[in-house]
Structures are given as structure tokens and as C-alpha cells.
Amino acid sequence: MDFREINLARARMYHFLSAMFRDEVPEALLEKMSSGVFFDQLLVLQDSCSIQDFCSGLGRITGYLKSKSAAAAYKELRHDYAELFLNAGKNPAFPYESCYQNRDPLVMQDAVTSVRKAYREAGVRKSEGYADLDDHIAVELEFMRYLAEKAADDNDQNSQFDFLRNHLMGWSVDFCAVLTGATSSDFYRGLAELTMSFLFNERMYSFAALAQQEAAPAYLHVLEQMSKAIAGLGLEKGYTLIAEGAAPVAANRSVKTHCYICLGLCGQEVTLKDGIITSCKGLSGDPKGGGRLCVKGANAHANTYSAYRLKSPLIKENGRFRKASWQEALDLTASRLKAMDPETVA
Structure with missing residues (x-):
């Protein structure tokens, strides 16, 4: 792969990881991941991959997807997502840089100010359509996708590697370790291993690129094969978590x-x-x-700013919570109230 192809392959990997973390994984996407080009390509990569942690992550994800239908996986992963990222469980994995840079379970800390500055300098902002915070793992990953795609066209390496070094690499390892310990799902354990391994190799690649040296062949092989696999998913071409145009700094x-x-x-x-x-x-x-x-x-x-605060309405099904819209939660509450016998309600 030439320089442009490497950056586009990196961008696809960031795009994929961002899509996995930004919300519940849609059933339609799980269907594509469970069959066709993506799944077949992962199996091929498993046999040829020499990066141990990356191979382990692939094995967990493919094993999970192979073990059940997309519908069953979607139902189970909805509960996992709520417990891990929406504080519906006892051991959440907070997906915010603030929680790891300050070593306190608080959001909206100095890390948010810092990432906002990086976004402004790049001429972008967190999309108003995404209700979560600026330093959410998915937003930072999509920003790296943006920088990698930009580097493919204008050869600007410094900004992306500065952000990788100053932000993602500073907390993502801890986040992935917490996620691995908090989940019993092979899907999210595999995703944590995949993310950690990819970002570690990205760090090594950044040293090589800035020194104008060849990247490790094993990493380039992984990038090339994963790029082919992700292309088969048909992920959206535009950005969903960031938007063009820098956000103004609010006055103190x-x-x-x-x-x-x-x-x-x-x-x-x-x-x-x-x-x-x-x-x-x-x-x-x-x-x-x-x-x-x-x-x-x-x-x-x-x-x-407690990271333990609930972020969404939740509905319990068979003993586990899942994310719900306000409309769904209110409709369910209203229907159950209407079903009650007025004579039995205090």
C-alpha cells in the first residue's frame, strides 16, 4: 500500500471502531457482520495475522457472531450496552476521557476543554445531532478518522499523531482494560482487545511515519485486510459524530x-x-x-458531572435493562397505569 492507501485503511478502521462504540450496534449491521465479505475476511485474517492481541480480539468477535443469529445477538448486546455504557449495571465502563485523565468518575473535566480545542484547530466540532459528550471514545475515534482521511489528501501527519498521543493513547488503554473486566460478553471483550491492539500499533506507526520509515509489515497486512472487510459493511460515507465548522468558545x-x-x-x-x-x-x-x-x-x-448518572430512559426485560426512547418509556408507563384497577391503587 502507498501512503494514501495506508491512511484510508486507517480511517476505515477508526470508522469501524467508532461505529461499534457510539450506540447500540444495530441489528442490520450485526447481520452484515455475521455473514458475507466482513465475516469471511475476518476468518482469513485470523489465519494470517501475527499480532497476537489483534488476533485474539478477532477470534472473540467472530466466535460470538458465529454462535447466534443477528437477532439474538442484537437483543443480548442491547442489554450489554446499557450495563456497560449507560450505567444500568454494577460495573460500568465509562467511555469518556475525563474519567481516566482525572482518575475520578466525573465527566466534563479538563479533557473536554482540550479535545474541543483540538476540534476547533481542525475546523470541526462535535455534531449537535449526537447527544453524548465531546470526549466520548466514539467521537475521538471519528475525529481520528477525519484526520486520517485528511492526511491521505494533504499529507498532514502531525495533527493526527498529536491527537493520538495527547488524547486517545493517554486513556484508551485504561478504558479497554476496564471494559474487559466489566463485561462477560465475548463481543465487547473482543472489541476491547481489538481497540487496544490497534491503537498501540497506531502509536508505533506514528513513530515510523514521522521518522519517514517503513511501517511494520504485520501491521500493514492487518490494515489492508481489515479495510477490505470493513468495506463490505457499507458504513455511512459521511460523519455522524463530528461536523464541519469550529464551534465558538463560550465566554467565561x-x-x-x-x-x-x-x-x-x-x-x-x-x-x-x-x-x-x-x-x-x-x-x-x-x-x-x-x-x-x-x-x-x-x-x-x-x-x-457524576459519570454514574443515568443517560437514557431504561426498560427492564427479563431482569436486564436496555436503552429506550422517552416516548417508549412514557407509553409503557401510561399503558401500565391504565391497566391498573383504580380500587387497588393507593
Whole structure:
């Protein structure tokens, strides 16, 4: 493969991984993954791949897809996704850089400000149509896809490798390790191994590319074969998580409000940087708190940004939760209320 082909193959790999993490894997996509070009190509690659972790990940994914129908896989993976990424289970794997860079289960931390800066410098932003956060693993992977496709045309290597080094490689290994330990699904274990192995080899490739040296033949072989496999899935050509046009930086500001943690309702002044709460302090002149806050009040933004908060309505089926739309959840609630005997409801 020449330089352009390598970058396009890398972009396809980033595209695939982003699609696996951004939401529940659609049944139609699982159907394509379970048969045809993609599945056959993975089996071929398993026999010829010499990168151990990558081979292991492929084996887990193909084994899982082979063991059940696409419909059964979709139903099971919906529950897995909710438990792992929507906080419906006991051991979630938070898919946000903030949670790993700060070593606290908090979102919307410095990592978000940093990735937003990188997006702005590249002339893009997180798409308004994607409701999750800027430092979600899927958004960062799609951004790397964008940079790799851009590099294929204009030979700009530095920006993509800077982002890889400063962001993805700094936390994705921990995320994949947590994901591996949190899931009992071979699909997501395989995906974690695949992601970790790919990004590690990307790091090695970045050193080779910047030094204008040949990349490792084993890695180029994996890229070429995976590119052929992913092409068979017919993934969307456009971007779904990022959009062209840099988002403006929101002005720093302070908001006067009051604390909601207890009935004291002490006056509170909240400082925001680029739309993110960075601190809470007592409101000067407030007759209730006297301009002071307790420890809980001063850290109230930790409640707002707790990574453990639910992100979506959830419906329990056979003892496990799955993601639901607000309309579905409200309709289900209404139907069950209507089915009750008014005489038996307190």
C-alpha cells in the first residue's frame, strides 16, 4: 500500500471502531457482520495475522457472531450496552476521557476543554445531532478518522499523531482494560482487545511515519485486510459524530443561583468556562449561607458531572435493562397505569 492507501485503511478502521462504540450496534449491521465479505475476511485474517492481541480480539468477535443469529445477538448486546455504557449495571465502563485523565468518575473535566480545542484547530466540532459528550471514545475515534482521511489528501501527519498521543493513547488503554473486566460478553471483550491492539500499533506507526520509515509489515497486512472487510459493511460515507465548522468558545461567566443539596438553599455563585462548571462558591451577601458553603455545596458540580448518572430512559426485560426512547418509556408507563384497577391503587 502507498501512503494514501495506508491512511484510508486507517480511517476505515477508526470508522469501524467508532461505529461499534457510539450506540447500540444495530441489528442490520450485526447481520452484515455475521455473514458475507466482513465475516469471511475476518476468518482469513485470523489465519494470517501475527499480532497476537489483534488476533485474539478477532477470534472473540467472530466466535460470538458465529454462535447466534443477528437477532439474538442484537437483543443480548442491547442489554450489554446499557450495563456497560449507560450505567444500568454494577460495573460500568465509562467511555469518556475525563474519567481516566482525572482518575475520578466525573465527566466534563479538563479533557473536554482540550479535545474541543483540538476540534476547533481542525475546523470541526462535535455534531449537535449526537447527544453524548465531546470526549466520548466514539467521537475521538471519528475525529481520528477525519484526520486520517485528511492526511491521505494533504499529507498532514502531525495533527493526527498529536491527537493520538495527547488524547486517545493517554486513556484508551485504561478504558479497554476496564471494559474487559466489566463485561462477560465475548463481543465487547473482543472489541476491547481489538481497540487496544490497534491503537498501540497506531502509536508505533506514528513513530515510523514521522521518522519517514517503513511501517511494520504485520501491521500493514492487518490494515489492508481489515479495510477490505470493513468495506463490505457499507458504513455511512459521511460523519455522524463530528461536523464541519469550529464551534465558538463560550465566554467565561459567573451565574448567581442557590444550592439544591439541602433545604438550606444557600446562595451560590457558579463559574463556567466554555460552558463547563469549574467551581462553586458562596454568594456574597446571601443571608442564608453568609457567603459560605459547606463541603457538599462547594463541590455540588461533582453531582452534576457524576459519570454514574443515568443517560437514557431504561426498560427492564427479563431482569436486564436496555436503552429506550422517552416516548417508549412514557407509553409503557401510561399503558401500565391504565391497566391498573383504580380500587387497588393507593
